[in-house]
Amino acid sequence: MSKKLFNLLFPLFVGTVLLLPLRAAGQGNPADIRTRLAQSYEKSGDYESALRVWSELFTADSGNFTLLESLKRCHLKLKHHDEVISLIEYGLRLNPGDIGSRAQLGNVWLLKGDEKKAGEAWERAISLAPGEETTYRIVGSAMIQARQFARAVATYQDARKVLGKPTLFASDIAYLYAIMQKYPESTTEYLTLLRETPTQLNYIQSRIASFTGSEEGLSxxxxxxxxAVKTETRNVGFRRLLAWLFLEAKNFESAYGVYRELDALTGAAGKELFAFGVRALNEKSYAAASRAFSELIDRHPNFGEMHRARYSLARSLEELDSTVSSGEEPGVKPFGRAIGMYNRIVFDYPNTEIAGQALLRIADIQKNKLDNPGAARDILEKVSTEYKIFLPVVTGARLSLGEIYIGLDDLDRAARVLQEVAGRPPYGGPDRELAALRLAELNFYRQMYTPAMKILADLMENPVSDVTNDAISLQLLINENEKDNAEALARYAEARLLRAGRRYADALSVLNDELASRPGNALSDKLAFMKGEISLVLKMPDDALAGFAFIVDSLPESLLRDRAMFNMASIYELQKADRVNAIKTYELLLEKYPNSIHANAARKRIRILRGDNI
Amino acid sequence: MKPVRAATGISLCALALSLLVPGAASGGKFLIPMDLKQSNHLKAYGIAYWALTRNIEVDWLLNYRSGSFLIDGLDNVSAECRVRGVAYDEISGAEAARIYAEIQAEDNNMDVVRLEKAPRIAVYVPPNTLPWDDAVTLAMEYAEIPYDKIWDDEVLRDSLVHYDWLHLHHEDFTGQYGKFYASFATQPWYTEQQVMYEQKAKTNGFRKVSEMKAAVARKIRNYIGAGGFMFAMCSATDTYDIALAAEGVDICDYMYDGDPPDPGFQGKLDYGKTLAFTDFTLESNPLRYEYSDIDFPPSDMVQLLNPETDYFTLFEFSAKYDPVPTMLTQDHASIIRGFLGQTTSFKKPLIKKTITILAEKEGTDEVRYIHGNFGRGTFTFYAGHDPEDYQHQVGDPPTDLSLHKNSPGYRLILNNILFPAAKKKQQKT
Incomplete structure (x- = not known):
């Protein structure tokens, strides 16, 4: 053994030898043994035996507070409330200033069922040191443990008065009021806390959120x-809290008012308004969003993200015009405000991606909302040549342009522009697949079935594509009719092309001619169904009914009968306000086609029309 | 000649007469099959209930095509079946008579029970919103069977006399707030629930929630004794019996009622007061999510069950001699997928001998579905929480029954709802 190791171990050896007798003496101490015995009894739940041992120990050492606590604990477990009271009072005689024991006495009196004495004990506890905050904390906690929430609140409020601190215990009182479901009082206390420490806003929101889930709490x-906001107009925290509450209630109009004030109050120079506007737009609250963006643009011309603010305003206005019949306002062009704002973006931020997006939106409005495909085409042609570096913009423009060319019967140009997007098979990517489907449809309109079928077959290599179902449907149509029903298929393709170009009257003419000249051909149901659909677009419900009724009454083998019947019922219900015939037709659908995919919707409509509580 | 069986079934003569009811379309009937041909089993019960509310008699054909219904062939019945998506067959009077004859044949374990009165239904449910749903209310809502919600105030004021059928929501009658303390004590819904229950107890003159819940349990027992029907699921089953057994004994720890339980509370339980369970041992750990050893597996050891193999089997009873358990076990499947709950199954050795076991996990002591009589009434306990959500957790969204319209597990619930509609029959002499 090295000397170094010897020097290290020797003191340890000596120390161990010296301490061993002490340890042995400790183990043999009868009081220690009995203490461990009592603890074992307690641990096993045998409180009677534990109590017996603790009592013996306490008799021998009655000034020992640890033993006193053990005795109290066992008596409490055994519900010996009188004994616990005696022991607490004994302890108080030894230590009269013990606030905790005095408060505990109150709890035991309450367990014994004597509320009056409990109250007296707690008052006495406070009287021991009424000038100390801790006193109220100890007594309040004892009351909360006894689930005496109202008393605890009163105690904390007394503390405020006595100590001259009107905001003391605000968080505790707010929490207690919340669990007592006194939501106005709870909120008032949280405001006290917020007034004192504005940085606590997030914490306060999380606490208030515990009761804003209920309508009563939120209100x-x-x-x-x-x-509070009305009386303390400069308090930013209060306003932020109010704005958050309005947003929780999805009350965007009111929230907008608060954000306006916040923006002004905090000198945010539009940032608050912008944040609110974006949220309102995402939540489809377009009126509030448009007001917020308008105000931001008017008041803060130097706002850092002005281009986004303008684009968001235009989007809000566009959505607003889509939901409200703007044509009713004299002198206001439909979508005029939105188009004006998009044009301003194009003018102010030329050749940027956001300008391209704005042009796409204008083209979309012209094409789909204002039925002006010529204007849409001009815009999209400009975008597809001048905004080539912005791939998402130019792809969107070309796809849309392809559809417009088809509608305008300019099929060669449509094919060229769609081919640019679709590329070569396998297509891959939603835009390319959609362009390929449009190309296949275009070939179908031209009665070029072989190239159409080639594209459709390539498309079906991706079974999870969004366009697969449409591709299968077109493929089936061509397969089933190309050889045996070529003339009718050609007329059907022609009618579809006319419908794509919104030349509804011409389409109807083709359909009526074909239905009259070749009654009962295999495509009669599809022709009649399209006739019904186009009549609906032209707001001719009786003609639509006749188209669908032809399928129901005259084409017993048609797979479109349930759909035609459902459409008839919908026309009775929604176009002609004929409740009786609507119900009758929906019921007929259920009777004849109980397994139709329209059955659930028919059931629902019947129940709504009957006024059932569903 | 055999004596007339007055206790079960109805006579062929009466049935033949019923075929001539005015208003019935050409003496025809609608058979609502409840076997695999049925498109919507759950709504079919709603149709039967709907018919009863319009004084249209319904015959429940026990064990005939999995418990089918036969209803007079009125036009509005077929229209309503179509609207609710319930499959039915229009049959002639002669065909109906043939079916009745087949059912009445001695060698067929089938019988006919006439349903004649729509039961008035109450669901015992707290007024506050709790983060879990209740399979029975889901089933009734989906089947469009109307019910009233009642709670402690109504029970304590003897409002149960107005109802034929009572369902106990996922409730804890022991006053321990579902024993959620360890996991959810700080959640707003938990604290709100505790305060609300405490206020309610005080208003009703009770010092503790556990005392009020015990009083409610006793009122319900009196209701059953006077002829009521009680159906309970999940923890409402074992906690109900625990509350009855612990009458006058404090079994709650300080976090539930502010003081410790009575010393030696286990030895003070009176099993003579319970409906279904006996000799059970209470869980003394207040932080453990379990009430007693009635439940298997314990709620914190559900991994002992394998969802892939957890199925239970319905017992078959003699329809002609045991119509009540036969009604309660009508189903198109005899082996049903198990499902967990705070109370998942009942340990067989702890079930009183007088209780009828309706379903159990074969080869084990795990009983899932039981029925018993008390006084002039009856009760049924169904273990588990949601038959179509194997492990329904606190906060999970409610099950959409339109996706489970042929659920065999939910059918058992709806059997219970129609059971009080059955015509009371003379006792066998």
Whole structure:
């Protein structure tokens, strides 16, 4: 053994030898043994035996507070409330200033069922040191443990008065009021806390959120905070809390008002308005969003993200015009405000991606909302040549342009522009697949079935594509009719092309001619169905009914009968307000085609029409 | 000649007469099959209930095509079946008579029970919103069977006399708030629930929630004794019996009622007061999510069950001699997928001998579905929480029954709802 190791181990050896007798003496101490015995009894739940041993020990050492606590604990477990009271009072005689024991006495009196004495004990506990915050904390906690929430609140409020600190215990009182479901009082206390420490806003929101899930809680909190905002107009935290409450309630109109004030109050120079506007737009609250963006643009011309603000305003206005019949306002062009704002973006930020997006939106409005494909085409042609570096923009423009050329019967140009997007098979990517489908349809319109079928077959290599179902449907149509029903298929393709170009009257003429000249051909149901659909677009419900009724009454083998019947019922219900015939037709659908994919919708409509509580 | 069986079934003569009911379309009937041909088993019960509310008699054909219904062939019945998506067959009077004859044949384990009165239904449910749903209310909502919600105030004021059928929501009658303390004590719904229950107990003159819940349990027992029907699921089953057994004994720890349980509370239980269970041992750990050893597996050891192999089997009863258990076990499947709950199954050795076991996991002591009589009434306990959600957790969204319209597990619930509609029959002499 090295000397170094010897020097290290020798003191340890000596120390161990010296301490061993002490340890042995400790193990043999009867009091220690009995203490461990009592603890074992307690641990096993045998409180009677534990109590017996603790009592013996306490008799021998009655000034020992640890033993006193053990005795109290066992008596409490055994519900010996009188004994616990005696022991607490004994302890208080030894230590009269023990606030905790005095408060505990109150709890035991309550367990014994004597509320009056409990109250007296707690008051006495406070009287021991009424000038100390800790006193109220100890007594309040004892009351909360006894689930005496109202008393605890009163105690904390007394503390405020006595100590001259009107915001003391605000968080505790707010929490207690919340669990007592006194939401206005709870909110008032949280406002006290927020007034004192504005940085606590997030914490306060999370606490208030515990009761804003209920309508009652949300309403109470909103009312209280709203009143506080009126009286303390410069308090930013209060306004942020109010705005959050309005957003929780999806009350965007009111929230907008608060964000306006916040923007002004905090000197945010539009940032608050912008953040609110984006949220409102995402939540489809277009009126509030458009007001926020308009105000931002008017008041803060130097706003850092002005291009985004303008684009968002235009989007809000476009959506607003889509939902409201703007044509009703004299002198206001439909979508005029949105188009104006998009044009301003194009003018102010030329050759940028956002300008390209704005042009795409204008083209979309012209094509789909204003039925002006010529104007849309001009815009999209400009975008597809001048915005080539922005791939998403130019792809969107060309896809849309392809559809417009088809509608305008300019099929060669449509094919060229769609081919640019689709590329070569396998197509891959939603835009390319959609362009390929449009190309296949275009070939179908031209009665070029072989190239159409080639594209459709390539498309079906990706079974999870969004366009697969449409591709299968077109493929089936061609397969089933190309040889045996070529003339009717050609007329059907012609009618579809006319419908794509919104030349509805011409389409109807083709359909009627074909139905009259070749009654009962295999495509009669499809022709009649399209006739019904086009009549609906032209707001001719009786003609639409006749088209669908032809399928129901005259084409018993048609797979479109349930769909035609459902459409007839819908026309009775929605176009002609004929409740009786609507119900009758929906019921007929259920009777004849109980397994139709329209059965569930028919059931629902019947129940709504009957006024059932569903 | 055999004595007339007055206790079960109805006579062929009466049935033949019923075929001539005015208003019935050409003496025809609608057979609502409840075997695999049925498109919507759950709504079929709603149709039977709907018919009863319009004083249209319904015959429940026990064990005939999995418990089919036969209803007079009125036009509005067929229209309503179509609207609700319930499959039915229009049959002639002669065909109906043939079916009745087949059912009545001695060698067929089938019988006919006439349903004649729509039961008035109450669901015992707290007024606050809790983060879980209740399979029975889901089933009734989906089947469009109307019910009233009642709670402690109504039970304590003897409002149960207005109802034929009572369902106990996922409730804890022991006053321990579902024993969710360890996991959810700080959640707003938990604290709100505790305060609300405490206020309710105080208003009703009770010092503790556990005392009020025990009083409610006793009122319900009196209701059953006077002829009521009680159906309970999940933890409402074992906690109900625990509350009855613990009358006058404090079994709750301090976090539930502010003081410790009575010393030696286990030895003070009176099993003579319970409906279904006996000799059970309470779980003394207040932080453990389990009430007693009635439940298997314990709620914190559900991994002992394998969802892939967890199925239970319905017992078959003699339709002609045991119509009540036969009604309760009508189903198109005899082996049903198990499902967990705070109370997942009942340990067989702890079930009283007088109780009828309706379903159990074969080869084990795990009983899932039981029925018993008390006084002039009856009760049924069905273990588990949601028959179509194997492990329904707190906060999970409610099950969409339109996706489970042929659920065999949910059918058992709806059997219970129609059971009180059955015509009371003379006792066998």
């Amino acid at each position: 109470a909190a909103t009312t209280v905070v709203g009143q």
